[in-house]
Amino acid sequence: MFVYSHGLRMFLVLGAMSLGLSACGPQPTVVVDAKTDRTPNTMGLDSRDFESAASRHVQKMLISGALNNPRGGRYVVAISRVVNDTMQRIDTDQLIKIIRVELLNSGKVVITTAVGGSGPEDLMSMQARQLRASAEFNQSTVAKQGQMVAPDLSLSGKIIQQNNRVDGGAQRVDYDFMLTMTDIKTGLAFWEGKETISKLGSGSTTSW
Numbered sequence: 001m002f003v004y005s006h007g008l009r010m011f012l013v014l015g016a017m018s019l020g021l022s023a024c025g026p027q028p029t030v031v032v033d034a035k036t037d038r039t040p041n042t043m044g045l046d047s048r049d050f051e052s053a054a055s056r057h058v059q060k061m062l063i064s065g066a067l068n069n070p071r072g073g074r075y076v077v078a079i080s081r082v083v084n085d086t087m088q089r090i091d092t093d094q095l096i097k098i099i100r101v102e103l104l105n106s107g108k109v110v111i112t113t114a115v116g117g118s119g120p121e122d123l124m125s126m127q128a129r130q131l132r133a134s135a136e137f138n139q140s141t142v143a144k145q146g147q148m149v150a151p152d153l154s155l156s157g158k159i160i161q162q163n164n165r166v167d168g169g170a171q172r173v174d175y176d177f178m179l180t181m182t183d184i185k186t187g188l189a190f191w192e193g194k195e196t197i198s199k200l201g202s203g204s205t206t207s208w
Contacts, residue, residue: 058102077109175196178192178193
């Protein structure tokens with residue numbers, strides 16, 4: 001009787017330990033639905049901030065009428081530099097890609113990947129033209145001279161971060177997303193916009 005009771009107690013103890021370890025285990029991985037994402041905000045920038053800033057910029061561009069080409073058709077836009085002047089190591093292409101997709105979907109512009117502020121985004125446009133010297137390729141299928149389209153406009157910008165202490169030991173972080181659309185032929189700013197995302201949180205929380 002004693003052996004059975006002792007074994008039962010050991011079984012219960014081991015079971016409780018197993019449950020305790022399971023409860024303290026790692027957080028299971030789940031897929032986050034962007035449309036219903038309720039993940040707590042951070043003091044830094046995340047994908048939701050880029051989505052918000054990009055969408056608001058594009059809406060203002062469209063409402064302004066700056067992208068209505070008086071000659072008809074779409075403007076050709078080249079992507080220049082977007083400078084990261086924050087304390088975070090962020091890829092500004094994340095912001096630009098969202099803007100590009102929305103601009104393309106608007107039907108107002110097309111984006112050239114043959115030229116850009118950091119060089120061509122897609123090297124194949126120029127590399128494919130080297131096939132003109134190859135007898136292995138049907139020359140009627142190779143891109144001819146004078147077929148590339150030069151950009152009309154250039155999109156550039158800057159992301160600035162400002163940290164300020166506020167009452168109660170909290171901190172406020174302002175992120176300014178500034179964009180400029182320049183007429184390449186004249187060098188004049190065609191459109192400019194600024195969107196600010198402000199965050200208020202604990203003074204002990206880092207924003208980088």
